[in-house]
Amino acid sequence: MFAPSMSQSTDLDLVNVTKKFGAHAAVNDVTFSVARGEFFSILGPSGCGKTTLMRMIAGFEHPTSGDIRIRDKSMIGVPANRRPVNMVFQSLALFPMMSVGENVAYGLTCRGVSRAEADERATRMLERVGLKGFGERRVTALSGGQRQRVAIARCLVLEPTLVLLDEPLGALDLKLREHMKIELKQLQGQFNTTFAYITHDQSEALVMSDRIAVMNQGRFEQVGSPRELYHNPATPFVASFVGETNRWQGEVASASNGAVNVRLSSGGTLHGHGNASQGATLSFVRPEAVALAQDASVLSSLPNRYEGRVSAVLFDGAASSLLIKTPGFDQPVRAVLPQAGPLAGIEVGAAVHLGWTAEAMKVFAA
Amino acid sequence: MNPAQRLTLFLLMAPAILWLGLLIVLPHVEILVLSFSQRVAPRVYEFGLGNYLEFFTEPLYWRTFARTAIMSIMVTAITLVLAFPIAMYIARVAQGRLKAMLLLLCLLPFWVSELVRTLGWMMLLRETGIISYLLRLTGLASQPVELLYNDGAVILGLVYGGLLFMIVPLANALESLEPSVVEAGFDLGGSRFTVLRRIVIPHAMPGIVAGSIIVFMLTVGNFATPVLLGGKNGLWFTEQIYAQFITRFNWPQGAAFGILLLLLSSAIVAAGLRLTGQSLGTTLRQA
Known part of the structure; x- marks a missing residue:
């Protein structure tokens, strides 16, 4: 058009x-x-x-x-x-x-x-x-x-x-x-x-x-x-200028056909998509792409699955978010604050399972 | 207001009131009173309008008066036209140190007295002066040229003396014009002339009026410049006042002329304000 x-x-x-x-x-x-x-x-x-x-x-x-x-x-x-x-x-x-x-x-x-x-x-x-x-x-x-x-x-x-x-x-x-x-x-x-x-x-x-x-x-x-x-x-x-996003530095562990596995310097392993094939990378995931659950089995289909603890609730109406301290990540993962369903009313300190699809994570060569 | 505050206010105002009262209001009242006493015999005075009648019946007086008014308006207009581009440059083009330098350059001639500045012009313009010499040197004139003692020389001197007092309020007024407003004027299709006429000049109007009032007042009341550069042809009204007070020793006549000059300049300033639709208040704030 x-x-x-x-x-x-x-x-x-x-x-x-x-x-x-x-x-x-x-x-x-x-x-x-x-x-x-x-x-x-x-x-x-x-x-x-x-x-x-x-x-x-x-x-x-x-x-x-x-x-x-x-x-x-x-x-x-x-x-x-x-x-x-x-x-x-x-x-x-x-x-x-x-x-x-x-x-x-x-x-x-x-x-x-x-x-x-x-x-x-x-x-x-x-x-x-x-x-x-x-x-x-x-x-x-x-x-x-x-x-x-x-x-x-x-x-x-x-x-x-x-x-x-x-x-x-x-x-x-x-x-x-x-x-x-x-x-x-x-x-x-x-x-x-x-x-x-x-x-x-x-x-x-x-x-x-x-x-x-x-x-x-x-x-x-x-x-x-x-x-x-x-x-x-x-x-x-x-990726970082338009919209809110999680951003992690890491290195390519393996890459094939656009699918990239990334190892973070802080220890975590991530599965994403991008054109990076080797060396240092930057990985991005939108907060709304992060799925949350109380029960790990709900997220079993996702390639990226972690467990963390809520470190802060940033309430801002519809734009509210959660910061989740997750082992393997040097910075807390930002997710959208659930305001309906089983996780509504989640508090600081609560344990939570989180995950996202490989498509939701963009990996760029740094 | 309690008594203590009232006393404080009074004490703070006292110097200003004393200054205004003793040095401005009192002499003017004295002059006003003096102007109504006419001489009927040596050292014998009585109340009357004779001094004012004398002004209207003697053509030399009112013609000099009219000439002073018209030439002062001309000087003000020429000063405005010359000062505008300079002020424009200082306010809108020059930056930082250059701006300060340019203002200082405008101020520089005022470090010497008006008399010395005028004598300087005489050296340039007189028959044996530099310009005359250069004209002969380049073959543009075959004999010495006298450039002094004519209206041109008087206007030149007065414009020179008034320029700074026009540039400063103009530059102030132009400086406050937002650059994007001028750009918007062009962006919407205005030519340079349209932007100048419809945006820059209306914006600078308080500065234009303030500068014009100051220059006009200084010019009308000037004495040394018309006398020195105009010589016998100067015919400035202040000379008439001087002559009455000092040469003729006819103080009441001189006082009447002084009052008339005050009325003249006030009337012209009032007319100017009305014509441009400005109020004295906003103008004074700009100056």
Whole structure:
């Protein structure tokens, strides 16, 4: 559906884009395409180069080499104000000297749309984002969520090919952020505009995106759907950056056809899947892949079976977890806290059996 | 407020009140009173509007007055236009030490007195001065050129003297403009001119008004620069005041001129504030 080769249906193509500041490559040979109407996220820790990448697409930075194409037109040498791209800034960057309506109409008047028509279109756009009757207000008199919507309305009113969003939810409090995630996704669907979103918050990326690129040290580690990234990470970085995970260091004991047996330095033996064939490895298991039971026989079909003792209960509602001190592992194994069934109400100190399938454990060469 | 607090407040305020009262309010009241006493015979004065009538009936006076006002507005406008790019550079481009250096460079000329600075300009501009010499050397002029004693020289000197007082409030105002707001202005399709007109200038408005008020006040009340660089053609209103007080020894007439100058500058500042829709309060905070 989002095959990069179908270039006539892509809105954005980056081809071998590199940006160097002195000797340091902030963005290093990045290639990707974003399909029309897609919600594409670039996820990475701060300093990974994602902001530089976004600023190059917007036209505020210029690539050292490579090409940036929007609907098959190269943007090299095209100034920011002539690109069919609009950006929602991290700070939102609303114009404090203008009213809400003027903020939204600004881009239209820059294009030579008459004042009256610009005002009318701005009013209609404000209605669509749920800010009917806010046109005359000062932007300083708005709440965080309302400011957010003005920032997006200001872009969408121009009907851009591509909207860039630079961590626009960062400044909001948790409750509002959760709400805005859903709202952003709905707005994107409603306007059917291509969104490129950058964030360091994996939950934002997972919830909203059609596809995510995980970026680290100027390079893309992996591009895929949220599920692909979560369940089939291509690199140890992706495995540990996206989602909660258990992570162990060890060595390959034996490997054949993708099945790898790992011996941990702390003594345990694990059975997993991966491309590591020898030497040091990193093994990852998601907490929700760890099965728990009071009775060892329940887990008898699992290749990885251990016995441990609960060392901590980390209660966080639906995201609660257990830390289980298990012989053979240098760190406690993290599992999802069972809140129903026979193990509900498990306490610190309780003995428990745990296990996971070989498929659930990803083994990478370290 | 208990009595002790009240006493503390009074004591803390006392120096400021004394300063304002003794050095600003009192002399002005004195001048105001003086301006209404007209001379009917040598050493005989009576209350009347004669000094003010004299101003309106003698063309030299009100023409000088109007000339001072118009040229001061011109000087303020030129200073603003020249200072804006400099302030822009200091506030938005220069970083760290360079920024401090540039501000220091603007301040440097003020380490010598205004008189000495103006005399410096005279050395450059006079008939036997450096510029005249260079013009002859390069063949652009066949004989010595007198660049002093004209309106251009007066404006040059006044702009030079006012530049710093425009740059500092402007740079302050521009510094607080978030870079991403400017980028958003471009991103949404604005040209450089649009961004300047609709984002940068409105943001800098309090600084522009503050700087303009300061420069205008300094210019209107300047004495040495128009006298030295303009010579007989200077015709600055302060010269008239000086002449009345010192040369003619007609203090009441001089006092009336002083009051008129105060009214003029207040009126122009008020008009300027109204025209730009700024309030004095926000402007003063910016300056």
